[in-house]
Structure formats: structure tokens, C-alpha cells
Amino acid sequence: MSLSQRIVTALKALRELGPTQVGLLALYKLGLKSGHYRRSENTQAQTTPFNFPLPLPEREKLLSSLGAGGLSVLRQAADEIASGQFRAFGGPPVPIQLAPPSPQTHWTKLETRPHPTDIKHVWEPARFGWAFHLGRAWLATGDEAYPAAFWRYFETFQAENPPFLGENWTSAQEVGLRLIALAWAGAVFRQSEQTTPVRLATLAAAIGLHASRIVPTVVYARAQNNNHLLAEAAALYTAALALPDHPQSASWHQTGQKWLAWCFKHQIDSSGEYIQHSTNYHRLMLQTALWIKLVSGAKKGVRYQVSGIRSDSSNLTPDTSHLTHSYLTPIVRENLSLAAHWLFCLLDFESGKVPNLGPNDGAYIFPLTNQPIEDYRPVVQAAARAFLGYSLPPGAWDEMSLWFNVENQRLKVEAATPSDLRILGIYPTTLQASEQSWAYLRTIRLRSRPGHADLLNLDLWWHGQNITLDPGTFQYNAPPPWDNPLTSALHHNTVTVDGLDQFTRAGRFLYLDRVDALRVKSASGSISARHYAYSRLGVRHARIVTALTPDHWRIEDELLNLRNKPHTYRLHWLLPDGEYALGEWKMVNGEWLMDFSLKLAQGWLKLKITILAIQPSNIKLSTTIARAGDIDPLRGWFSPTYTVKVPALSLAVEVQSAENVGFVSEFFLTDDK
Structure with a gap:
């Protein structure tokens, strides 16, 4: 990139991100280069008791929720962890590796140099997310092998990761998520025979050091204005409650509460969508809200309720009278209600899945369930109960509600399903044809930087199967070409022009020149929207989605060529892998037609694509279908989650024309029955 291009990009970033975010980032980098963070840190641990009165489920209720089959699944997961493996990002088992590559290098030095591999592989086991399965299994069974495994891994981490040295201290967000997991584990395992006073004191000291690492670099989290700020605020809030006698407790609490309130007020838009435009990070935000709601209710006098396990622990009722819990303002309550509604509407109840919208790096900070990472019913159930007064029908996804202490919330609506909430004219832009057939059209008023270029992307769902797939993420930090490439509109279910993206890619995580995709009309059985991402080319894209029947969907794309210059228009559909047949283009009544058929899990998809043009004979047509990188x-x-990619079918139709062009895609879905 030339100097002039860098200047233009910098000016665009300043305009779109705003002087506050850009200035905060510059301030953070100045702190790195000047050595300020290293000079100001204190690596001496404070001696302070661990007093975290976290409400825990009763064993009988937990066992009832799990059932015999669920308990067996939980024990298998916990045994796998105790034996040295965990499921990173919800994928296949890998070793729990807690030793960082550079254990004697200060984090500020590592922050300013590129990491040779994907740093998330170092961070993920050190988040201690696997500790939740050990804690769940111990509370359900009383088997001391599970707390013994936790303490063994904790002591390994302590030995391999000296304070502020190594990769596991570079990201304050990672430090914060680990702090929360350690505090949770300390509260759950406190009554275990494995939890000695020395171990608990060491844990308390570690939590204090983790909190002290977060405070100086909150400026970076504010510059990012996303999950970094939310997670770090939640961690400081947690540290204050877990260590109420620590000299910095009141300060942590004040800082955490301030930025929690700010995040819940400003990071959720008027439709309920989280600032990162991602279903995965939306779940993270709702789980953070549920956690804060839980620990805020852990007031003086709350005791552990674990029948069958010794409960003679001392100091279980710390004095937290100096701490207030005023983050939950009326605006925050409203925003969390909207956010719960937004995710509820995007849930496919039959499968438990949601559209793979935006960045998906497998973040799952409270895996308090046996359900797989792609099943969103546990968090939708808990958040709906906590913030909407609704609930899904009961099922295996109820355990998370027990842990967040919302299973007995007073409800306005019981046994609701997403189809009950998908109302035309209300965001997100969904269209319901039946309980088993629905669609999500990506419309958005962007008030923050997008993670993906996905305007007017269409997710179609039928009988629990995602028919048109949002590609996901795969990896952020792999060598090219896998350095976060699936963000491009070229890989989404939309139309692109001249091989160009909808926005300007200015970095691995930065798109500029962003525009909105606006819903134009909602009517019975139909929604329409448009965007002007290609206005620089003189092209407008409008899309109409119509549910003619639950098994027959029509998608109409209009490309309005305002300058009458030749362009290449590319319609793309990403479909499930399977047996397929691709037909030839035929001219029928002055229109080009092509048929495509695909075997689905529940039946067959027949896709008919029609090209509309003023002079069909003047256009040039081409069709390609790719699978698992065979031609590209x-x-x-x-x-479906980070570091995992599975074969799919990428169907692309390209039309070259100087006229207005239209695509009509008709999806006919037939059941094997």
C-alpha cells in the first residue's frame, strides 16, 4: 500500500471510527512504546481472603435437569478433561496445553511483535473454559477427581505463566475471561476436600493479579468498543465481589460497574443487535449479562446450597455492603430485553442452531450445558427467562437456567417458540412460512464497524436444516489465504458486482466505506430490502424474499444499472454438501433458465434460477459450482466454529451486461415422506 493510500485509509478510519476510538488506540500504543505499562505494574500479590458467595444449584435439581443420560454425557466430558484433553472451540479433543511459547517475555514485548501461529490456540486452553465441566460434574456427583484435576491444572498454569510474562498475559480480555472462570471454580470447589486453605489463598492472589493486569489497559478495550470492554468490565466487577477485602476492591467495582452499564447501554442497538454483528458474540454478551445478574444477587447472607456435600466452610458471608449494584438501569433492562428477543427470533428451535452471522471464533464463556456449542437453546432459554419473561418449552437445554438462577423466574409466556416472536416489521428481518420453514434476510443500520460484508445475505431454514449457509469464520490468524477471508460478500448468499466486496477491507478486522442495508417493505409472506454498497459503480441492489408456501420460496434480485456501463453480476448460494445435479442454461420465452437439484437430510431441494434482462441475447452467462476448494x-x-471447516457447495452464476439485470431464485423443497 502506497503512502497516499495509507493516508486515505487513515482518514477514512478517523471519520468512520471517530476521534475517540482512534485517539484511545493511539494512547494505548503510546503506553506500549514508552514502557508505561511495564513500569506501573505491581507483580506482588496481595494477601486477601477469597469470599465469593455464588449461589449454586441444589444437587437434586441439577440431577433432575440432567437425567441419567445427561449425567453420563457430563461425566464423559469431565473425565476427558481430567485425562488431559478438552474440546477447543467445540471441536475435536486436543491436549490442555497451559505452557506458553514465551514464558519469560513480558507481555508488552509480545504485544508489539507478530505471533508465528494463531495465538488463539495458545489462549483457548488458558481461558479455563473446560473448568465449568469439571465443576458441573463435581456438583452432580461429588467425585473428588474433578476438583483434583482443576487444582492440578491451576497449579500448572501458575508455574508456567509468571505474572505478566508470556502470551497468556498479552490480552486483557483473555485475562478477564480466565479471572471469571477461576472465581467460578473457586466458589464451586470451595467445599471440596481438595480445596485447602493454601490453594484458596493462591487462587485469591491470582485473581488479584489478573484484575491488576486489566486496569491499566482498559483504554485499549474502550478503543475496541466491543466484547473486550464488556468482558474486562465483567472481570473487574467479579474480582471486586470475590475479593471484597482487597485494597483495590472498591476501585475494581466502580470501574467494572461503570463500563458494564456503558456497554449494556451503548453496545446494543435499538433492534437488540449487539455491536459486533455476530450471533456468537451476541451469545457472549447475553451470558455476560446473566453472569452479572447472578453475582449481583449474591448479597450478604447467601449460603451455598449443595446437599450431599460438606457445608462447614467459613467466611461464606462476606461484607459487601460497600458495593452497590446500580448497573441495571431502565435503559439497560430494555436493551437486554431487546437483545434476548433478537436472538430468540433467530433460533431454529428444531435444531437449536442460529444463522452463522458475523465473526464466529467459537467463544463460549459459560458452557454450562451438555448441548453442543452450536445449540443456542440453553442461552436463549436463560436470557428469555431473565430479561423477557418468556421461556422455551422445557428440554435438555434447561440446565444453564439453573446455574444462572433464573429457572424460577416469573414468566409472562411459557413454552414459547421462535415462530411466536417472528413478527413482520420487527427486527431482526425474519420471514416465517411455518414452524419448520423460515428465513432471515440480513438488513442492518450500521452504527459500528461490521465484521463481515454480508448485506442482504439470506439464511433459509427448513425442517431444522440450514439450506443457504452463512460461511462463518474458520480462522483469523492463519497464513494466507486463510487469514479471515470468509468475511467477504463473495462467500455470502448475496449478489456482488465486478468481483468487488461490499465494503473496503482495510485490515484483518476492519472494513471501511460501510453502508446500510435497509428494509423497504414487509408484507404478508414477503420482505424487501436494498443497499447502495455499489453506488460507486452506479449500481443498486434490491432483494425481495417471498414465502409462496412453506416449501416454495422465491428470491428476486434486481441490479439497477444507473450508468448503463458493462458490469459482471454474480449471484452466489452456499448450500449443504450432498448429491447434486446441475442443469444447462435454456432460453424459454425470452428468459434464461437453469435447474439445480440437491439431496438434503430431509428430502430434496430443486432450485430454479432465471435471468431477467431487457435483451437476453446480449448477456454473457457462466456458472460454476465449487466443493471443498476444488476450483478455488x-x-x-x-x-461451523473456529478452526473447523466442512465441505459445502458454492454455486455461482455470473452475468455480464450493460443493462439492468435480475435474478430469480426459486427454492422448491420436498420431503422424502
Whole structure:
């Protein structure tokens, strides 16, 4: 990139991100280069008791929720962890590796140099997310092997990661998520025979050091204005409650509460969508809200309720009278209600899945369930109970509600399903044809930087299967071409022009020149929207989605060529892998037609694509179908979670024309029955 291009990009970033975010980032980098953070840190641990009165489920209720089959699944997961493996990002088991590559290098030095591999592989085991399965299993069974495994891993981490040295101290967000997991584990395992006074004191000291690492670099989290700020605020708030006698407790509490209130007020838009435009990070935000609601209710006098386990622990009722819990203002309550509604509407109840919208790096900070990472019913159930007064029908996804202490919330609506909430004219832009057939059209008023270029992307769902797939993320930090490439509109279910993206990619995580995709009309059985991302080319894209029947959907794309210049228009559909047949283009009544058929889990998809043009004979047509990178390394992949990609079918139709062009895609879905 030339100097002039860098200047233009910098000016655009300043305009779109705003002087506050840009200035905060510059201030953070100045702190790194000047050595300020290293000079101001204190690596001496404070001696202070661990007093975290976290309400825990009663064993009988937990066992009832799990059932015999669920208990067996939980024990298998916990035994796997105790034996040295965990499921990173919800994928296949990998070793729990807690030793960082550079254990004697200060984090500020590591922050300013590129990491040779994907740093998330170092961070993920050190988040201690696997500790939740050990804690769940111990509370359900009383088996001391599970707390013994936790303390063994904790002591390994302590030995391999001296304070502020190594990769596991570079990100304050990672430090914060680990702090929360350690505090939770300390509260759950406190009554275990494995939890000695020395171990608990060491844990308390570690939590204090983790909190002290977060405070100086909150400026970076504010510059990011996303989950970094939310997670770090939640961690400081947690540290204050877990260590109420620590000299910095009141300060942590004040800082944490301030930025929690700010995040819940400003990071959720008027439709309920979280600032990162991601279903995965939306779940993270709702789980953070549930956690803060839980610990805020842990007032003086709350005792552990674990029948069958010794309860003679001392100091279980710390004095937290100097701490207030005023983050939950009326605006915050309203925003959390909207946020719970937003995710509820995007849930496919039959499968438990949601559209793979935006960045998906497998973040799951409270895996308090046996359900797999792609099943969103546990968090939708808990958040709906806590913030909406609704609940899904009961099921295996109820355990998380027990842990967040919302299973007995007073409800306005019981046994609601997403189809009950999908109302035309209300965001998100969904269309319901039946309980088993629905669609989500990506419309958005962008008030923050987007993670993906996905305007007018369409997710179609039928009988619990995602028919048109949002590609996901795969990896952020892999060598090219897998350095976060699936963000592009070229891989989404939309139309692109001249091979260009909808926005300008200015970095691995930064899009500029962003525009909105606005819903134009909602009517019975139909929604329409448009965007002007290609206005620089003189092209407007409008899309109409119509549910003719639950098994027949029509998607109409209009490309209005305002300058009458030749362009290449590319319609793309990412479909599940399977047996397929691709037909030839035929001219029928002055229109080009093509048929495509695909075997689905529940039946067959018949897709008919029609090209509309003023002079059909003047256009040039081409069709390609890619699977698992066979003709292009990036095409034909679907990434359900981080580091995992599975084959899919990438169907692309390109039309070259100087006229207005229309695509009509008709999806006919037939059940095997």
C-alpha cells in the first residue's frame, strides 16, 4: 500500500471510527512504546481472603435437569478433561496445553511483535473454559477427581505463566475471561476436600493479579468498543465481589460497574443487535449479562446450597455492603430485553442452531450445558427467562437456567417458540412460512464497524436444516489465504458486482466505506430490502424474499444499472454438501433458465434460477459450482466454529451486461415422506 493510500485509509478510519476510538488506540500504543505499562505494574500479590458467595444449584435439581443420560454425557466430558484433553472451540479433543511459547517475555514485548501461529490456540486452553465441566460434574456427583484435576491444572498454569510474562498475559480480555472462570471454580470447589486453605489463598492472589493486569489497559478495550470492554468490565466487577477485602476492591467495582452499564447501554442497538454483528458474540454478551445478574444477587447472607456435600466452610458471608449494584438501569433492562428477543427470533428451535452471522471464533464463556456449542437453546432459554419473561418449552437445554438462577423466574409466556416472536416489521428481518420453514434476510443500520460484508445475505431454514449457509469464520490468524477471508460478500448468499466486496477491507478486522442495508417493505409472506454498497459503480441492489408456501420460496434480485456501463453480476448460494445435479442454461420465452437439484437430510431441494434482462441475447452467462476448494481454495467451505471447516457447495452464476439485470431464485423443497 502506497503512502497516499495509507493516508486515505487513515482518514477514512478517523471519520468512520471517530476521534475517540482512534485517539484511545493511539494512547494505548503510546503506553506500549514508552514502557508505561511495564513500569506501573505491581507483580506482588496481595494477601486477601477469597469470599465469593455464588449461589449454586441444589444437587437434586441439577440431577433432575440432567437425567441419567445427561449425567453420563457430563461425566464423559469431565473425565476427558481430567485425562488431559478438552474440546477447543467445540471441536475435536486436543491436549490442555497451559505452557506458553514465551514464558519469560513480558507481555508488552509480545504485544508489539507478530505471533508465528494463531495465538488463539495458545489462549483457548488458558481461558479455563473446560473448568465449568469439571465443576458441573463435581456438583452432580461429588467425585473428588474433578476438583483434583482443576487444582492440578491451576497449579500448572501458575508455574508456567509468571505474572505478566508470556502470551497468556498479552490480552486483557483473555485475562478477564480466565479471572471469571477461576472465581467460578473457586466458589464451586470451595467445599471440596481438595480445596485447602493454601490453594484458596493462591487462587485469591491470582485473581488479584489478573484484575491488576486489566486496569491499566482498559483504554485499549474502550478503543475496541466491543466484547473486550464488556468482558474486562465483567472481570473487574467479579474480582471486586470475590475479593471484597482487597485494597483495590472498591476501585475494581466502580470501574467494572461503570463500563458494564456503558456497554449494556451503548453496545446494543435499538433492534437488540449487539455491536459486533455476530450471533456468537451476541451469545457472549447475553451470558455476560446473566453472569452479572447472578453475582449481583449474591448479597450478604447467601449460603451455598449443595446437599450431599460438606457445608462447614467459613467466611461464606462476606461484607459487601460497600458495593452497590446500580448497573441495571431502565435503559439497560430494555436493551437486554431487546437483545434476548433478537436472538430468540433467530433460533431454529428444531435444531437449536442460529444463522452463522458475523465473526464466529467459537467463544463460549459459560458452557454450562451438555448441548453442543452450536445449540443456542440453553442461552436463549436463560436470557428469555431473565430479561423477557418468556421461556422455551422445557428440554435438555434447561440446565444453564439453573446455574444462572433464573429457572424460577416469573414468566409472562411459557413454552414459547421462535415462530411466536417472528413478527413482520420487527427486527431482526425474519420471514416465517411455518414452524419448520423460515428465513432471515440480513438488513442492518450500521452504527459500528461490521465484521463481515454480508448485506442482504439470506439464511433459509427448513425442517431444522440450514439450506443457504452463512460461511462463518474458520480462522483469523492463519497464513494466507486463510487469514479471515470468509468475511467477504463473495462467500455470502448475496449478489456482488465486478468481483468487488461490499465494503473496503482495510485490515484483518476492519472494513471501511460501510453502508446500510435497509428494509423497504414487509408484507404478508414477503420482505424487501436494498443497499447502495455499489453506488460507486452506479449500481443498486434490491432483494425481495417471498414465502409462496412453506416449501416454495422465491428470491428476486434486481441490479439497477444507473450508468448503463458493462458490469459482471454474480449471484452466489452456499448450500449443504450432498448429491447434486446441475442443469444447462435454456432460453424459454425470452428468459434464461437453469435447474439445480440437491439431496438434503430431509428430502430434496430443486432450485430454479432465471435471468431477467431487457435483451437476453446480449448477456454473457457462466456458472460454476465449487466443493471443498476444488476450483478455488476459498470456495465450497462452511465453518461451523473456529478452526473447523466442512465441505459445502458454492454455486455461482455470473452475468455480464450493460443493462439492468435480475435474478430469480426459486427454492422448491420436498420431503422424502
